[in-house]
Amino acid sequence: MLSRAFSRIARRAPAVRSWAAEPVTPRALVTTSADGGFVVHPEDYEFKQPQFTRRRGMGIVHDPIVNKGTAFSLPERDRLHIRGMVPPRELGMDVQTQKIIKGFRACETDVEKHLFLQGLQDRNETLFYKALLDNIEEMAPIVYTPVVGKVCQQFGHLFRRTRGMYFSSQDRGQMASMVYNWPHDDVQVIVVTDGSRILGLGDLGANGMGIPVGKLSLYVAAGGVDPRRTLPVMLDCGTDNEELRNDPTYLGMTHRRLKGDEYFSLVHEFVMSVFQRWPNALLQFEDFSTANAQAILDAYKGIKLCFNDDIQGTGAVTLAGLLGALRAQKSDQMLRDQKIFVVGAGSAGIGVATSICQGMQHQGLTEEEANSRIWVFDDKGLIGSNRAEDSLSPQQRPFRRRDEEGDLSLKDAIAKHRPAILLGLTGVSGLFTEPVVREMAKHHARPIIFPLSNPTSSAECTAEQAYEWTEGRAIFASGSPFDPVVMNGKTLRPSQCNNMFIFPGVGLGATGVRSKAVTDEMLFAGVQALADSVTEEEIDAGMVFPPVSKIRNVAIAVAAAVARSAMAHGIARRMPPANLEAFLDRTMWKPEYRPIIQNVY
Numbered sequence: 274m275l276s277r278a279f280s281r282i283a284r285r286a287p288a289v290r291s292w293a294a295e296p297v298t299p300r301a302l303v304t305t306s307a308d309g310g311f312v313v314h315p316e317d318y319e320f321k322q323p324q325f326t327r328r329r330g331m332g333i334v335h336d337p338i339v340n341k342g343t344a345f346s347l348p349e350r351d352r353l354h355i356r357g358m359v360p361p362r363e364l365g366m367d368v369q370t371q372k373i374i375k376g377f378r379a380c381e382t383d384v385e386k387h388l389f390l391q392g393l394q395d396r397n398e399t400l401f402y403k404a405l406l407d408n409i410e411e412m413a414p415i416v417y418t419p420v421v422g423k424v425c426q427q428f429g430h431l432f433r434r435t436r437g438m439y440f441s442s443q444d445r446g447q448m449a450s451m452v453y454n455w456p457h458d459d460v461q462v463i464v465v466t467d468g469s470r471i472l473g474l475g476d477l478g479a480n481g482m483g484i485p486v487g488k489l490s491l492y493v494a495a496g497g498v499d500p501r502r503t504l505p506v507m508l509d510c511g512t513d514n515e516e517l518r519n520d521p522t523y524l525g526m527t528h529r530r531l532k533g534d535e536y537f538s539l540v541h542e543f544v545m546s547v548f549q550r551w552p553n554a555l556l557q558f559e560d561f562s563t564a565n566a567q568a569i570l571d572a573y574k575g576i577k578l579c580f581n582d583d584i585q586g587t588g589a590v591t592l593a594g595l596l597g598a599l600r601a602q603k604s605d606q607m608l609r610d611q612k613i614f615v616v617g618a619g620s621a622g623i624g625v626a627t628s629i630c631q632g633m634q635h636q637g638l639t640e641e642e643a644n645s646r647i648w649v650f651d652d653k654g655l656i657g658s659n660r661a662e663d664s665l666s667p668q669q670r671p672f673r674r675r676d677e678e679g680d681l682s683l684k685d686a687i688a689k690h691r692p693a694i695l696l697g698l699t700g701v702s703g704l705f706t707e708p709v710v711r712e713m714a715k716h717h718a719r720p721i722i723f724p725l726s727n728p729t730s731s732a733e734c735t736a737e738q739a740y741e742w743t744e745g746r747a748i749f750a751s752g753s754p755f756d757p758v759v760m761n762g763k764t765l766r767p768s769q770c771n772n773m774f775i776f777p778g779v780g781l782g783a784t785g786v787r788s789k790a791v792t793d794e795m796l797f798a799g800v801q802a803l804a805d806s807v808t809e810e811e812i813d814a815g816m817v818f819p820p821v822s823k824i825r826n827v828a829i830a831v832a833a834a835v836a837r838s839a840m841a842h843g844i845a846r847r848m849p850p851a852n853l854e855a856f857l858d859r860t861m862w863k864p865e866y867r868p869i870i871q872n873v874y
């Protein structure tokens with residue numbers, strides 16, 4: 274009787290194997306009973322999934338994916354044949370993390386901080402992500418914008434160790450085999466750039482590799498994608514940046530940028546090659562110049578699992594930010610009631626205008642009515658009737674205003690139309706001058722001012738300026754973070770409106786259900802989830818986005834909404850359990866050490 278009960282219980286309990294000895298917490302796993310038997314407590318058994326590696330001995334210590342530095346336990350050192358190869362004292366993750374924070378804060382410049390973290394990432398990815406996640410507000414600006422911009426500008430000089438893959442014009446015809454050089458079979462997210470428009474810094478050629486690396490760090494930290502399943506890519510099609518081409522330390526192809534067929538055929542070979550090896554991966558296009566970004570998106574949207582972060586991700590995050598800003602205004606007005614100025618008509622500006630237009634249509638306007646509430650400006654001024662249709666791209670054309678010529682300055686146009694919302698996507702620092710911002714403040718109690726260009730040096734105005742010129746009344750969000758501003762004893766908290774609040778969730782949700790594509794509906798579902806994740810307390814504190822410290826929770830909410838939308842529209846190839854949030858949370862990679870198992874057969 275007892276033995277039958279025991280075997281039943283034993284079947285339920287996970288088998289204790291010798292290699293799993295170290296992760297088991299030193300709690301009683303069983304209670305002995307008076308009759309000589311025992312009862313197991315499966316719920317007390319903390320089983321950590323092992324991590325398999327083909328590396329042996331020192332290969333393990335030198336592989337950042339499995340390396341634990343000083344945190345290998347003695348039994349594990351024996352098992353992995355590294356006993357004596359690391360210092361004798363075992364220092365766990367907590368002490369290691371404290372050491373990292375101390376070293377990080379001791380760095381004198383932001384670029385040094387970036388290199389410090391990059392060095393850690395190259396040695397021990399688990400610890401890198403532990404430190405990053407625990408200190409995301411402090412470290413995200415170092416790993417990502419704005420500091421990544423500076424790092425890209427000096428990429429060749431700072432280069433220490435390779436990361437990701439480079440495909441270039443000299444690899445034509447080879448890419449389908451080159452993809453097999455990548456050591457991981459199960460890539461989940463690929464971020465690719467051709468370096469032609471890196472943040473607001475222009476053509477940085479192959480130096481732009483810092484951007485896919487930085488974006489994917491956020492995919493791991495926020496979206497819980499396993500670092501082994503990320504692939505940063507530089508698609509090097511040359512550069513028109515003369516200075517770089519003449520720089521002896523420049524690491525990319527030194528010819529001028531490919532154009533037309535030569536360019537698009539290279540892009541196509543790359544796209545087909547990565548999907549051939551990783552058919553379930555999500556491909557994110559990042560920082561392609563406006564001239565090519567839309568054409569590439571149009572070619573693959575709907576037929577491959579891909580999206581353009583600057584067009585679609587920025588559109589989505591800005592729309593969510595505006596919904597938050599309208600809540601912060603505490604008026605009954607809806608998005609569809611607003612007049613909106615979008616300054617900048619590149620891929621980001623037009624992506625934002627298009628998303629806002631879609632948002633207004635969801636609130637009942639026709640496409641034409643929605644377009645009529647948006648004024649788009651570029652470096653020649655308002656896109657008005659004095660512009661020939663054929664001088665505009667197909668995406669810009671719907672925003673050409675037929676009702677006015679477009680000869681007014683930005684300030685005069687604000688005075689005339691009194692928009693409540695001013696968005697900057699120009700990459701031009703200081704474009705929102707004092708007269709421009711004061712004009713916004715004249716007509717609205719709480720003007721909404723979003724200088725969205727990155728990095729900080731390209732922002733159309735600073736948080737301090739926006740608050741000062743509006744007597745602290747502006748509702749402010751920027752692409753790169755600004756510190757809180759104290760005015761008249763009150764602390765004003767700028768928000769960060771950056772596609773980092775969208776792309777990790779889109780990637781996690783779309784790949785989580787094996788969606789066939791990323792649709793506008795999926796992105797719109799992500800917008801609503803992001804907007805809903807801002808609490809009333811945050812709105813009352815003047816914020817229109819959650820703090821960056823909540824980015825993992827935001828990613829889960831966005832991912833669940835994106836995944837549900839894919840399922841509802843019949844393009845999901847995997848149906849996860851009903852509790853999607855719990856499922857996603859369970860599947861997310863977490864920065865914790867796991868038992869390493871050699872799998873050499």
Ligand SMILES: NC(=O)C1=CN([C@@H]2O[C@H](COP(=O)(O)OP(=O)(O)OC[C@H]3O[C@@H](n4cnc5c(N)ncnc54)[C@H](O)[C@@H]3O)[C@@H](O)[C@H]2O)C=CC1
Binds near residue numbers: 752770
């Ligand atoms: N916050 C965020 O999440 C994101 C921000 N961005 C930022 O958006 C900016 C623009 O990106 P893209 O559209 O790809 O660049 P782009 O170079 O294609 O477009 C810039 C646009 O600004 C216009 N412009 C330039 N000078 C102007 C002036 N003085 N007045 C009015 N318009 C002017 C240009 O005519 C062009 O239409 C970049 O700085 C980028 O960092 C992009 C994506 C996401």
Ligand SMILES: CC(=O)C(=O)O
Binds near residue numbers: 473582726
């Ligand atoms: C944030 C981003 O994607 C950009 O500035 O290009």
Ligand SMILES: [Mg+2]
Binds near residue numbers: 472559560582
């Ligand atoms: Mg970008």
